[in-house]
Amino acid sequence: xxxxxxxxxxxxxxxxxxxxxxxxxxxxxxxxxxxxxxxxxxxxxxxxxxxxxxxxxxxxxxxxxxxxxxxxxxxxxxxxxxxxxxxxxxxxxxxxxxxxxxxxxxxxxxxxxxxxxxxxxxxxxxxxxxxxxxxxxxxxxxxxxxxxxxxxxxxxxxxxxxxxxxxxxxxxxxxxxxxxxxxxxxxxxxxxxxxxxxxxxxxxxxxxxxxxxxxxxxxxxxxxxxxxxxxxxxxxxxxxxxxxxx
Amino acid sequence: xxxxxxxxxxxxxxxxxxxxxxxxxxxxxxxxxxxxxxxxxxxxxxxxxxxxxxxxxxxxxxxxxxxxxxxxxxxxxxxxxxxxxxxxxxxxxxxxxxxxxxxxxxxxxxxxxxxxxxxxxxxxxxxxxxxxxxxxxxxxxxxxxxxxxxxxxxxxxxxxxxxxxxxxxxxxxxxxxxxxxxxxxxxxxxxxxxxxxxxxxxxxxxxxxxxxxxxxxxxxxxxxxxxxxxxxxxxxxxxxxxxxxx
DNA sequence: GTCTCGCACATGTATCTACAAGTTGACGGC
DNA sequence: GCCGTCAACTTGTAGATACATGTGCGAGAC
Numbered sequence: 001x002x003x004x005x006x007x008x009x010x011x012x013x014x015x016x017x018x019x020x021x022x023x024x025x026x027x028x029x030x031x032x033x034x035x036x037x038x039x040x041x042x043x044x045x046x047x048x049x050x051x052x053x054x055x056x057x058x059x060x061x062x063x064x065x066x067x068x069x070x071x072x073x074x075x076x077x078x079x080x081x082x083x084x085x086x087x088x089x090x091x092x093x094x095x096x097x098x099x100x101x102x103x104x105x106x107x108x109x110x111x112x113x114x115x116x117x118x119x120x121x122x123x124x125x126x127x128x129x130x131x132x133x134x135x136x137x138x139x140x141x142x143x144x145x146x147x148x149x150x151x152x153x154x155x156x157x158x159x160x161x162x163x164x165x166x167x168x169x170x171x172x173x174x175x176x177x178x179x180x181x182x183x184x185x186x187x188x189x190x191x192x193x194x195x196x197x198x199x200x201x202x203x204x205x206x207x208x209x210x211x212x213x214x215x216x217x218x219x220x221x222x223x224x225x226x227x228x229x230x231x232x233x234x235x236x237x238x239x240x241x242x243x244x245x246x
Numbered sequence: 247x248x249x250x251x252x253x254x255x256x257x258x259x260x261x262x263x264x265x266x267x268x269x270x271x272x273x274x275x276x277x278x279x280x281x282x283x284x285x286x287x288x289x290x291x292x293x294x295x296x297x298x299x300x301x302x303x304x305x306x307x308x309x310x311x312x313x314x315x316x317x318x319x320x321x322x323x324x325x326x327x328x329x330x331x332x333x334x335x336x337x338x339x340x341x342x343x344x345x346x347x348x349x350x351x352x353x354x355x356x357x358x359x360x361x362x363x364x365x366x367x368x369x370x371x372x373x374x375x376x377x378x379x380x381x382x383x384x385x386x387x388x389x390x391x392x393x394x395x396x397x398x399x400x401x402x403x404x405x406x407x408x409x410x411x412x413x414x415x416x417x418x419x420x421x422x423x424x425x426x427x428x429x430x431x432x433x434x435x436x437x438x439x440x441x442x443x444x445x446x447x448x449x450x451x452x453x454x455x456x457x458x459x460x461x462x463x464x465x466x467x468x469x470x471x472x473x474x475x476x477x478x479x480x481x482x483x484x485x486x487x488x489x490x491x492x
Numbered sequence: 493g494t495c496t497c498g499c500a501c502a503t504g505t506a507t508c509t510a511c512a513a514g515t516t517g518a519c520g521g522c
Numbered sequence: 523g524c525c526g527t528c529a530a531c532t533t534g535t536a537g538a539t540a541c542a543t544g545t546g547c548g549a550g551a552c
Contacts, residue, residue, distance in 0.1 A: 063501085
């Protein structure tokens, strides 16, 4: 049970769509019906519907009832940050082999992304991530010192970093993902078990707090046969997706 | 000037952030200040702020003023569908060379994505897209017949398809983009001027109407040195971004 | 039989009010 | 000087109301 009424309504409607009680292509209940059902005024009902709209679950226009769309289910925020959570959500077993962990001055590009001065240092971590024991991704993550120190005394091969950071009260709030394709270099190829030069899906990610302070930078390279990224966007509620030139 | 007040407010605030009048890291004006400034009640003001939140432009929490975040500017919907519009937005000159246009039965995977029966046919289009005259992307698009027919009598090497479809009253409303990395095959390599086997960023896109009817399917392959895709997502307003397994 | 007008209903927009809950800073007790 | 409490301000949530605007269908004109 959620505290806020509009969250309760949104969750219940998401559940019905997932469960097929509201089939794809069928009209949603009208706002007034939802008001009666949840004993709510139009405010919370519209707030819930707006959330479903931005997630791409429903569509439609003025004068017509909203329509259930054939959308991929949006994943919770944590799933997009944590490889372990993601693996569990898709029903695979995550694994990891730490290659390197070090406290050092990051290279200039990373330092700039993390808003660090030239003499600040950070915690760099390189891990090979596995799905069901098979190599899936090479992760090169840099944490700002204040967060990174908490990681030096954990067993990184068994513990989920993000679970640990959440316990420590770190508020990861926003993440910016930049996707492109790169050729596997010698080290990528060796770790992932692919040929040197073969295509990898690269995700570069900057995670920040709710006030915009950078906390983590990561360069993750996926075998393209194990991971893709899907984004939904609509005319009205334009999501923050950007295609950028070189 | 927008018709709706909340859109006016949102646009004005976006402009101020873009222009640096509200610098990154600084607090936004309080809701009551915005109410006074725009002679509005809290409703439209909060609606505008919510839009900026989902775009990743601002962050913050209850009791605190919203904070301007260092976000990439979200691109309008049309920019994500139309190569020409995108090129113009980033200040480059778009170009195109049509390789093939044909009415035929699409292959089964595409037919399924477009919800077509086995005997329906569709309009297939292959184009090489250019930025400032240089090869940038190979586009393999399939339109459902009802839309595709309108394209057979236009000059595809000069006309923007999406401008033409918009004039014809086609309501492209939602797009689902799936991103991964592929090796250039012989044809990709020849058209794009890269070595066979070199990495390309592939975007597979399904565009639908506001009621969820599929209208267009596309397989676009970008030279990774000319295009990347950036997505922002937050803990609260989880956008419809998904990382999926193989 | 067909076309058109208008009504019922849907969502979109905006206002006012009220209270809950989190943050911040200032004041006063110790 | 330090700390705790409280007051003022902020955003979050929810209600009621009103009107604008777009859709679709049925009744009536022809």
